[in-house]
Amino acid sequence: MELKNKHAVITGVSKGIGLALCKQLLDKGAIVFGLGRNCPAEIANPNFHFILCDIQMSESVQTAFTKIYQQVSEIHILVNNAGLGYFGNIEDLPEEQWHEMFNTNIHGMFYCIKQVLPQMKKSEFGHIINIASTAALEGMAQVSGYCATKWAVKGLSESIFREVRDFGIKVTCIYPGSTKTDFFRNSPGIKPHDYMLMPEDVASMMVQSLEMPNNFHSVNLEIRPLQPRGPKK
Numbered sequence: 001m002e003l004k005n006k007h008a009v010i011t012g013v014s015k016g017i018g019l020a021l022c023k024q025l026l027d028k029g030a031i032v033f034g035l036g037r038n039c040p041a042e043i044a045n046p047n048f049h050f051i052l053c054d055i056q057m058s059e060s061v062q063t064a065f066t067k068i069y070q071q072v073s074e075i076h077i078l079v080n081n082a083g084l085g086y087f088g089n090i091e092d093l094p095e096e097q098w099h100e101m102f103n104t105n106i107h108g109m110f111y112c113i114k115q116v117l118p119q120m121k122k123s124e125f126g127h128i129i130n131i132a133s134t135a136a137l138e139g140m141a142q143v144s145g146y147c148a149t150k151w152a153v154k155g156l157s158e159s160i161f162r163e164v165r166d167f168g169i170k171v172t173c174i175y176p177g178s179t180k181t182d183f184f185r186n187s188p189g190i191k192p193h194d195y196m197l198m199p200e201d202v203a204s205m206m207v208q209s210l211e212m213p214n215n216f217h218s219v220n221l222e223i224r225p226l227q228p229r230g231p232k233k
């Protein structure tokens, strides 16, 4: 789709991939509603509207979308980006962390999708992008809880793709490899480095996917850094 003047909702915009995507969509002339717990201080664009929202909570999501629909009648793009990971052996993973990951990574996505689909079906137009991870494609030791949430994102995405395609609605699930963001703050063993993907790389793949012609779409996008340990000497 042509992005100029399109209405996009992105969850988790304070930093990382969500922030990079906000900037790229604003550069394309889109009107961006950023949902999150913290507003990014560095965006000063009249087309950016921050809406306070904790996506773990259904009422908070409902209130946020009510505010958006008071300003625009149609949402053309929803990017479910907000997410987090906790790591460690399964028996050591606190229940609160397990629930926070599921509440954020998958329940929050469900709440947001429910807010846009009736209107997208009516207008027979829209694109939903869900951010999974390569952790949705393979099991990983010490990553069980996070993997479980992202496998759920894969299942949700592939199912709704088949459910809504005949209504003219695109669904894309994106599977990024390690990306240099604050995501690894809860993973003491991994330090972000320059051979990871950059958040701007992941954002640009989403922009490319959004800009595809109306008659086809990318269903699954797996993106990995080319030389994750740096060039061979």
Ligand SMILES: NC(=O)c1ccc[n+]([C@@H]2O[C@H](COP(=O)([O-])OP(=O)(O)OC[C@H]3O[C@@H](n4cnc5c(N)ncnc54)[C@H](OP(=O)(O)O)[C@@H]3O)[C@@H](O)[C@H]2O)c1
Binding pocket: 011, 012, 013, 014, 015, 016, 017, 018, 035, 036, 037, 038, 053, 054, 055, 056, 081, 082, 083, 084, 085, 104, 131, 132, 133, 134, 175, 176, 177, 178, 179, 180, 181, 182, 183, 184, 199
């Ligand atoms: N970095 C990677 O290696 C990588 C790889 C594959 C997939 N991913 C996925 O990519 C997405 C973005 O992650 P990132 O790497 O950009 O990490 P990040 O820098 O930690 O950013 C995560 C964003 O999600 C927001 N968020 C978390 N919980 C929220 C909640 N309850 N309500 C609203 N917003 C919330 C955070 O906002 P607050 O300021 O409120 O915390 C932040 O803006 C996540 O779904 C992650 O699982 C990341």
